[in-house]
Each structure stands twice: as structure tokens, then as C-alpha cells.
Amino acid sequence: MIVRVRTKDGNFRFDLPSSADVSQLLKKILETTVDADDHSLTISNKPRGGEIPVLSLKGKSLKEIGINHGDLFFVQYQTKTQGATTPPEQSPSTIQVSGDIPHRPWESVQEDAVDVYWRSKDGKIPRQRDAQFCKHGPKGMCDYCMPLEPYDAAYHKEHGIKHLSYHSYLHQLTPKSSSDSASSLPPLNPLNYKVKIPCPAGNHPPWPASICTSCQPSAITLHSQSYRMVDHLEIASMEIIDRFLHAWRRTGSQRFGWLLGRYEPYDKVPMGIKAVVEAIHEPAQEGELDGLTLGLPWEDEPRIRALTAHASTPLTVVGYVFTDLVPTEEDRTKNVYKRHPQSFLMSSLEAIFAATMQSKNPTPSKSSYTGKFSSRLVTAILTATEDGQVDVSAYQVSEQAMAMVEADMIEASVDPGIVRLKEEDRTVDSARYIPDVFFTYKNEYGLEVKKSAKPAFPVEYLMVNVTHGFPQSPSPLFRSIQFPIENRQGLEDQTIESVLAQLARLDAPNIEDSRHAKPGNAHKTFALAKWLSDWHLISFLDTTQLLSPDDIRLLLKTVSSPTLLEDQNQLDPVLGTDGWQTLMTFAREHAPRPPMPSSMDEDDAIPQDVLDQIAAEEAATSGGVTPSTKTCPHCTFENDSIRSDCDVCGLPL
Numbered sequence: 012m013i014v015r016v017r018t019k020d021g022n023f024r025f026d027l028p029s030s031a032d033v034s035q036l037l038k039k040i041l042e043t044t045v046d047a048d049d050h051s052l053t054i055s056n057k058p059r060g061g062e063i064p065v066l067s068l069k070g071k072s073l074k075e076i077g078i079n080h081g082d083l084f085f086v087q088y089q090t091k092t093q094g095a096t097t098p099p100e101q102s103p104s105t106i107q108v109s110g111d112i113p114h115r116p117w118e119s120v121q122e123d124a125v126d127v128y129w130r131s132k133d134g135k136i137p138r139q140r141d142a143q144f145c146k147h148g149p150k151g152m153c154d155y156c157m158p159l160e161p162y163d164a165a166y167h168k169e170h171g172i173k174h175l176s177y178h179s180y181l182h183q184l185t186p187k188s189s190s191d192s193a194s195s196l197p198p199l200n201p202l203n204y205k206v207k208i209p210c211p212a213g214n215h216p217p218w219p220a221s222i223c224t225s226c227q228p229s230a231i232t233l234h235s236q237s238y239r240m241v242d243h244l245e246i247a248s249m250e251i252i253d254r255f256l257h258a259w260r261r262t263g264s265q266r267f268g269w270l271l272g273r274y275e276p277y278d279k280v281p282m283g284i285k286a287v288v289e290a291i292h293e294p295a296q297e298g299e300l301d302g303l304t305l306g307l308p309w310e311d312e313p314r315i316r317a318l319t320a321h322a323s324t325p326l327t328v329v330g331y332v333f334t335d336l337v338p339t340e341e342d343r344t345k346n347v348y349k350r351h352p353q354s355f356l357m358s359s360l361e362a363i364f365a366a367t368m369q370s371k372n373p374t375p376s377k378s379s380y381t382g383k384f385s386s387r388l389v390t391a392i393l394t395a396t397e398d399g400q401v402d403v404s405a406y407q408v409s410e411q412a413m414a415m416v417e418a419d420m421i422e423a424s425v426d427p428g429i430v431r432l433k434e435e436d437r438t439v440d441s442a443r444y445i446p447d448v449f450f451t452y453k454n455e456y457g458l459e460v461k462k463s464a465k466p467a468f469p470v471e472y473l474m475v476n477v478t479h480g481f482p483q484s485p486s487p488l489f490r491s492i493q494f495p496i497e498n499r500q501g502l503e504d505q506t507i508e509s510v511l512a513q514l515a516r517l518d519a520p521n522i523e524d525s526r527h528a529k530p531g532n533a534h535k536t537f538a539l540a541k542w543l544s545d546w547h548l549i550s551f552l553d554t555t556q557l558l559s560p561d562d563i564r565l566l567l568k569t570v571s572s573p574t575l576l577e578d579q580n581q582l583d584p585v586l587g588t589d590g591w592q593t594l595m596t597f598a599r600e601h602a603p604r605p606p607m608p609s610s611m612d613e614d615d616a617i618p619q620d621v622l623d624q625i626a627a628e629e630a631a632t633s634g635g636v637t638p639s640t641k642t643c644p645h646c647t648f649e650n651d652s653i654r655s656d657c658d659v660c661g662l663p664l
Contacts, residue, residue: 345399
């Protein structure tokens with residue numbers, strides 16, 4: 012077959028069999044170049060972008076990597092006289108070298124379980140036999156009833172699906188008919204709007220001293236992204252959001268939290284993916300009435316990620332949520348409706364923050380030559396509806412937004428619905444190149460018009476909508492959300508004393524009681540199991556060092572089991588650990604002492620007049636009313652009736 016190659020030395024045609032190794036093509040290319048460094052030689056099927064080092068493809072045949080008769084490829088290289096030993100800027104971060112054998116990063120990627128699931132499916136959309144047009148038998152098939160491809164445009168329009176799912180998009184890029192080989196070149200090429208350093212042409216000093224068409228990024232046309240990495244955000248129960256809002260209701264200050272959950276298939280979209288939120292972890296922050304201050308990088312992130320991975324169903328950080336709620340002056344029970352299509356849905360500052368966070372949390376992908384592509388991190392905003400109530404809005408930002416932020420091209424504007432392009436900067440310390448940027452829109456005559464994005468453009472061009480909702484039959488991994496939440500100093504304080512007091516209050520059973528459960532003690536084990544099944548409690552215990560790392564992991568895996576409340580015997584391994592026994596020892600020491608026996612020796616008896624005086628003083632203090640107790644509805648601890656907050660859990664009585 013004929014393979015066409017274009018280099019800076021000219022256009023060439025090579026006659027090679029389809030079974031030929033890539034090394035044979037490399038040899039042919041080197042014969043047409045002038046002193047080329049084979050380590051810097053890259054190949055792509057388009058003039059700009061998608062360059063892959065040729066050495067990384069050694070051992071594959073031309074047919075295996077998707078080269079067919081008549082295909083045109085673009086080759087770039089540096090000469091040996093330039094001292095080049097690595098490919099252009101993108102390659103060192105994506106190619107690992109062991110000796111002289113480059114490594115293909117996309118082949119060793121460990122994808123998420125939901126990606127493994129969808130790669131095992133063809134994604135076809137089944138259709139029933141059409142009674143009007145199908146003339147064949149029940150086992151036949153025709154154009155009217157054959158399954159549709161997951162990216163079928165008519166199906167998406169009919170069902171109101173705005174974006175393709177990630178795996179539908181992959182099927183659209185690489186239809187099975189064009190390449191049935193799993194070892195073909197990855198179809199995805201992450202966007203890069205940075206200047207290539209060093210220049211592939213290699214005939215001038217690197218940027219910012221000089222620039223040419225070979226190393227400068229091409230002009231950018233902003234468009235609505237056709238696909239999305241996550242199709243739906245599902246929050247395991249409404250209580251998770253309600254508990255998160257508790258701090259805002261008490262203080263009026265805005266709050267931020269990381270969404271902990273997992274990714275699952277979503278059946279409302281062809282080959283869809285949903286992010287299921289099981290808990291919200293709140294980092295250290297300073298809330299204000301109109302915003303908040305957040306410390307980045309998140310210092311506790313490594314510990315939280317390591318801990319969540321040991322849940323019964325492994326969890327990870329699937330996104331973040333923050334509040335933007337301001338009560339109205341007329342009715343403090345309602346909030347200002349300020350996010351709507353005529354105003355803004357996501358501010359430019361929030362979009363840039365989302366792009367930064369998504370860039371730091373890329374999605375592992377076998378379909379990208381870097382082994383990573385875009386991100387599944389979801390942005391959730393708690394804001395007011397038109398009637399003043401609180402609702403959730405979910406978004407992502409596009410791959411173009413991520414690339415523009417990585418290239419330091421955009422900044423926030425005073426107008427929240429507008430994104431500004433930065434000025435070009437050729438200083439050595441902060442070199443920044445801004446290519447031409449355009450966006451298209453329909454004018455008043457319905458015609459599509461292209462307009463320059465300088466100096467600013469609407470933030471909508473960077474956004475991707477994500478649907479959201481709650482399950483009809485909630486079944487969260489964590490059954491309790493009553494333990495005080497982290498980093499709410501002064502409002503809810505996490506202390507080991509409150510944990511020990513609650514354990515004593517629950518009269519937690521030891522291992523012998525659990526194994527030989529008495530009929531009257533079954534409710535105690537049930538209450539203990541439910542109380543322990545709280546993410547914030549587990550996370551706090553992980554910081555106390557009272558339990559070993561192994562004990563904490565066992566505790567988390569046990570209390571997040573879907574069948575924990577139906578079978579409390581699952582607690583037995585936890586109750587038998589040394590860490591639990593140590594915890595219970597402290598709890599028993601912390602427990603209140605039993606009442607004095609009714610029969611006392613005469614020498615120890617308190618005179619009656621003294622008792623009468625104490626009773627009179629207590630009655631005077633309480634206004635003549637005998638003091639009573641008030642049971643906390645959250646942790647069942649009995650508090651003085653005059654208290655407004657629980658002495659143990661800190662929640663309102």
C-alpha cells in the first residue's frame with residue numbers, strides 16, 4: 012500500500028505492505044531527512060496537534076495502528092546538530108523511557124470501573140419492531156427496527172439529550188467499521204494552547220525570544236462542547252444537602268464542600284455516566300455573606316482520598332459544592348433569585364476555578380495518547396430558584412476552558428457573565444502568547460456570525476450542563492449524618508469527649524455481648540451500628556490515633572456495608588479489634604458514675620436540713636420550677652431543659 016508523508020523536507024510516498032512494522036516506516040522517513048534525531052521524530056494525521064513519537068509505536072504493524080492505503084501523515088523532527096534528545100514539549104510528560112524502548116502510556120492506564128463496564132458493551136440503542144413499516148418475520152431486522160448507534164443525532168434530539176456521553180463520543184470518533192483493532196492509535200488528543208518549546212522546526216531561539224508558525228498555537232474558535240464527561244449528578248439522599256446547609260442557616264455565611272462518591276452507569280443517556288454523592292467533606296475555610304476564602308491546595312486531600320478508597324464501595328472525590336444564597340429583605344425565609352438565563356448561571360471566576368480543579372483531576376483514559384483526558388469533576392451550586400427556594404445546579408467546563416486556563420489566557424471580569432482575554436506578555440518570567448480567539452453566534456436575521464473574542468466573550472461558551480437529582484428510594488452508604496461536621500469551629504466542634512460520651516450513652520456492647528446477643532440488647536447493637544455509619548465520625552476518628560490505620564479501614568468498610576442494619580453481626584470483627592477495646596476502655600472511664608445506694612451508713616448520711624437547703628437553692632435558680640431534662644432528637648443524650656444545643660453532638664434541641 013502507499014503511505015504519504017509530509018515533512019519540512021517535502022512530500023514523500025512510500026510503498027509498504029500493511030503488515031510492515033512501524034520501524035520500516037521510520038527507516039524510510041529517516042532516509043528522506045537531513046541528519047534527523049529519531050528520538051524527536053513525531054507523527055500525526057493532521058498538520059497541528061496529536062503528535063505521537065514514532066519510537067513509541069515500534070513493534071506494531073501499520074495495519075494495527077490504523078494506517079491504510081493512501082493515508083497522509085505529518086512528520087516533525089529535530090536535527091542531531093541541535094542536540095535534541097526528546098520530542099517536542101508534550102512528549103517528555105507523556106513518554107517514559109526504559110533504556111531505548113519508549114513506553115505507550117495509554118496501554119498501562121487503569122481506568123475507572125464505569126469505563127471498563129462501557130468498553131465491554133457495544134452501546135447500541137435497541138428498537139422494537141415497527142408494526143407499520145417492518146414487513147419481515149419476528150426474527151428479522153430492517154432499517155426501521157435495527158439498533159441505533161449510541162451517538163445517533165435523531166435519537167438525542169427526540170429525547171432532548173443535549174450532549175453525547177463520553178463513550179458515545181468515543182464510538183463516534185472510532186466507529187467499529189473503520190477500526191476493529193483495539194491496538195489502533197488513540198483517537199483523543201488533549202488540547203494544548205501553549206507555545207511549543209522547543210520549536211519543532213528548530214530554526215530559531217525558543218519562545219519568548221522568537222516564534223513561528225510551527226510552534227505557535229493555532230487560532231481558536233470557541234464552540235459549545237458536543238459531549239460531556241459526566242451526564243448526571245445524583246445525591247444519595249436529601250439529608251446530605253440539608254446537613255450541609257445547616258451551617259449557612261445558622262450563620263448566613265457561604266460554605267464549600269468536596270463531594271465524595273463514585274461513578275456508575277446512567278441509563279437515561281446512551282452509554283451515560285453519573286456521579287453518585289455519598290458524603291460532603293468540608294475543608295478549612297472562611298465563610299462570608301457574599302463569598303468565601305478557601306485554602307488551596309487542599310492539605311487534607313491525600314488522607315481523605317486514601318481513606319475513601321477503603322469503603323465497601325470505593326469512593327473518590329467526584330466534585331465540589333458551594334452555596335450562593337442571600338435572603339431577600341422582604342421575606343428572610345426566601346432567597347434572592349440571581350442566577351438565571353437573563354443574568355448568569357456560572358460566573359467567570361467560578362468557571363476559571365472549575366477549569367483549574369478539573370485540570371488537577373484528569374480522567375484516566377486508554378483513548379488518549381497521554382493516558383489522560385479532560386475530567387469528571389462536577390461543580391454543584393446551591394442557589395435560589397425563582398420562588399426563592401434552594402435548589403442544586405450542576406455544571407462542568409469544557410476542554411477548551413481547561414486548555415485556556417492552563418495556557419494562562421483568560422481572567423475573570425467584573426461582569427460575572429463575561430470572561431476576559433489577558434494581554435500578551437513576552438517577558439521571560441511570565442511569557443504568555445494569546446492567539447486569535449473567535450466565537451460564533453446567530454444574529455437577529457438567524458445567520459451565524461463569527462466575532463473576535465477580544466477583549467471578552469460570554470462565559471456560556473465554556474460551560475457544559477449536567478443534570479442532577481435524588482433517587483426515588485434512597486439507600487446511602489452512610490446511615491447517619493448527626494456527628495458534628497469538620498471545620499465548623501464554634502458552631503459544631505468535634506471532640507473525643509463527645510465521642511466517648513455518646514459511646515457511654517449508647518451503652519455500646521463489647522465483643523462478647525455481640526456474639527452472644529441477648530434479646531434485650533439487640534436494639535443497642537442496632538443503635539451503635541447506625542451511629543457509627545457516619546462519614547464525619549469515621550474521618551474524625553482517623554485523626555485521633557486511638558485506632559490503628561488497619562482498624563479504621565476495617566471500621567469504614569464495615570459501617571458502609573449496604574446490609575449493615577439488616578445484619579449487625581458484621582460489627583463483630585470491628586468490636587474485636589484492639590483499637591475498639593481501647594476506645595471502650597476510655598468510654599467506660601468517661602461514663603457518669605452510678606447513683607449512690609439508697610441505704611447509707613449513718614456517718615455518711617447527709618443531714619436533712621442540708622438537703623432541704625440545696626433543694627431550695629435549686630428551686631430559686633430555676634424560678635421555682637423543678638429542673639427537668641430534654642432529650643436530644645439526634646443523639647438521644649439527656650440535656651438540661653434550659654439548654655438550646657446538645658451538650659454532646661452540638662446540634663439544636
